Amino acid sequence: RKPVVSGMEALHLPDRNAARPELDPQAVRAVALENRVLPRFLAAGTANEVHSLLLMHGDLVLPAEPAPEDAAAMAVLRAHLAGLLSEGRALCDTGANVRWIAREEAELYRTAEPEAWPGAAGAVAEGVVAVPESNAEGIMPMPGHGETWSHEEACLRVLRRFARYAGPFRENDAAARYRMAPVLVRRLLERLAEENFVVRGTYTGCADDEWLHRVLWERSRQRGLRVAAASVRSRPAAEYAVWLPGNQQVPVVQPLAGDPAGGRAGVPETGRMPADRVLAFIRQFTGIPFPAEWWESVLLPARIPGYQPGVLDKLCQTGRVFWRVVPSEDGKGLPVAFWETESLPGQTEPFTPPAEPEGLEPEERAVWQALGARGACFAHQLTGATGQPVTRLMQSLQALTAKGLVANDSFAPIRFFLEWNRTKQSAAFAKRLALLTARMEMGRWERAAVPPEPTEEARLDAWLGRWGIACREVAEQEAGPAWTEAYERLKNREFAGRVQRGLFFEGLAGIQFQPAQGLSTTPGAPAWHVLAACDPALAYGRILPHAASELPFTRVPGTVVVLLDGKPVLTLDRNGSGFGTILTGEMLETAIRTVCAAFREKRCWPGERLLAVKREMLGAIDGLEACLAVCGFEREPGRMVFRR
Numbered sequence: 001r002k003p004v005v006s007g008m009e010a011l012h013l014p015d016r017n018a019a020r021p022e023l024d025p026q027a028v029r030a031v032a033l034e035n036r037v038l039p040r041f042l043a044a045g046t047a048n049e050v051h052s053l054l055l056m057h058g059d060l061v062l063p064a065e066p067a068p069e070d071a072a073a074m075a076v077l078r079a080h081l082a083g084l085l086s087e088g089r090a091l092c093d094t095g096a097n098v099r100w101i102a103r104e105e106a107e108l109y110r111t112a113e114p115e116a117w118p119g120a121a122g123a124v125a126e127g128v129v130a131v132p133e134s135n136a137e138g139i140m141p142m143p144g145h146g147e148t149w150s151h152e153e154a155c156l157r158v159l160r161r162f163a164r165y166a167g168p169f170r171e172n173d174a175a176a177r178y179r180m181a182p183v184l185v186r187r188l189l190e191r192l193a194e195e196n197f198v199v200r201g202t203y204t205g206c207a208d209d210e211w212l213h214r215v216l217w218e219r220s221r222q223r224g225l226r227v228a229a230a231s232v233r234s235r236p237a238a239e240y241a242v243w244l245p246g247n248q249q250v251p252v253v254q255p256l257a258g259d260p261a262g263g264r265a266g267v268p269e270t271g272r273m274p275a276d277r278v279l280a281f282i283r284q285f286t287g288i289p290f291p292a293e294w295w296e297s298v299l300l301p302a303r304i305p306g307y308q309p310g311v312l313d314k315l316c317q318t319g320r321v322f323w324r325v326v327p328s329e330d331g332k333g334l335p336v337a338f339w340e341t342e343s344l345p346g347q348t349e350p351f352t353p354p355a356e357p358e359g360l361e362p363e364e365r366a367v368w369q370a371l372g373a374r375g376a377c378f379a380h381q382l383t384g385a386t387g388q389p390v391t392r393l394m395q396s397l398q399a400l401t402a403k404g405l406v407a408n409d410s411f412a413p414i415r416f417f418l419e420w421n422r423t424k425q426s427a428a429f430a431k432r433l434a435l436l437t438a439r440m441e442m443g444r445w446e447r448a449a450v451p452p453e454p455t456e457e458a459r460l461d462a463w464l465g466r467w468g469i470a471c472r473e474v475a476e477q478e479a480g481p482a483w484t485e486a487y488e489r490l491k492n493r494e495f496a497g498r499v500q501r502g503l504f505f506e507g508l509a510g511i512q513f514q515p516a517q518g519l520s521t522t523p524g525a526p527a528w529h530v531l532a533a534c535d536p537a538l539a540y541g542r543i544l545p546h547a548a549s550e551l552p553f554t555r556v557p558g559t560v561v562v563l564l565d566g567k568p569v570l571t572l573d574r575n576g577s578g579f580g581t582i583l584t585g586e587m588l589e590t591a592i593r594t595v596c597a598a599f600r601e602k603r604c605w606p607g608e609r610l611l612a613v614k615r616e617m618l619g620a621i622d623g624l625e626a627c628l629a630v631c632g633f634e635r636e637p638g639r640m641v642f643r644r
Contacts, residue, residue: 024224032167042073047080054102058161111154168203237507237548241539242566248537255593289326289335298532305601376444410443471512507548530598533559576612611642
């Protein structure tokens, strides 16, 4: 039979074996203060109310020195307890801690603590009322119920009630109060923990283990969440916009200093090799397709100053990463996604073999069959296997690649296809193709097996890793669960203390989730970033609305956006026909120097040799021509240019 669980238990089943989140000590103290038993007794107006409270809470310990403000109420309570004692409705243990219990609980406490409640005759004068003796096996009868308790079961029952009303406590506290062996107390508490009745942890900062009733633990957690949510105020959208590039591996740019015509830009040292930086970005965007031309013209140059194509080729050839074409629904473009081999789920999920394609041309079918029969092959091996000349073979491979059917262990073919589309009729290019094939510089071709799909939970982890937050705008950018489904999963994570929920940044519609530790957006020195307008690290127009930016721009690869502390302050088009800014004077000059520094380090437009601003732009912005001249731009007919 399947065990029957309550609704509260069912709510916490997914995280029962998960690591418990740390509770806010102030929240724990506040809940423990609200849960105190003594104020309820002090508020009792009659002896009958005191008796009912004893039945509910088990036992009552009176403080030796009550607070001055409680002195009057304490005197009334003592009078009620004395009356109950004289009537035989209450018992009192006058040991180290003066404890009171209801007469109905005598059998339970006598079984659990035979030394504290010996039941000696004539003990009423000393405050102890006699109770029935146990039988020879040490089992205490339960009058009227036909049931019995063993010593351990009685101790367990007493500890259950104590934990419910005690707040955080240590094993020694319970052992001293009830005169139980510490070993027995620990064993019983571990049993209660297995039943999810108490939670072990460190709640008040002491070195020993502490125990807290599950209900009190949940109240403390909820109080901590409410306090944390109340303390979080929505931050400006610019704080998120300046945080996102750093999260996505984009370093800040130091404006050119001194003579712009010479020297190098002051790029901060990140302490990592280029291959490590490429791996970090691929790991963050695993399985996310981008247009093939973006990888080495937008994405990687912005993150690795002076990026060289050999870095990506080496990672592919050594098997650390691999790529696949993910055909778009409209069949346009060449979307390429990367995977880090070691980041695949446990290295246990098998790749899905590619399905037998339909609608292939005869030459494409011949290449497909040759790869199926031979396995991975170099291009010159495929020319012999298929009988196709090298130019026709590359056309077949290009078509199969665009359909996502074949792949290569180097990025060189993608680079080649992009260049080929621009110069397909060039005779010099045909000679280069023959040379690449003969030297085997393209790597080996193979059928493109499909990597395993991530789980929904892994997708949510990726959302938070890429964007730092999860919200409706992020869900619209990502493949995977719809926002309604993701919202429910994220709420479960909040219950487990893994994320926070709130309105953390302005400009976003609705609830947002962020990691439990939050996002550190503490402002420091002025941060300059230079990004292509299509870069995912540029939040505006992707996560944040365009309206949050004072400077309008279009998210296309040909436009560069300069950010100052997360705010777009300058835009520049590749052909020089577009230039926009909200800056003037020295700040405008610094922004232009920042663009020049990024261009010199090949962080933007790495394939271009010069920056240009056309003449019509110079007259539209006051002081622009003088700023460009100071920053190293040279005058040419109809434009001003900055050479790399």
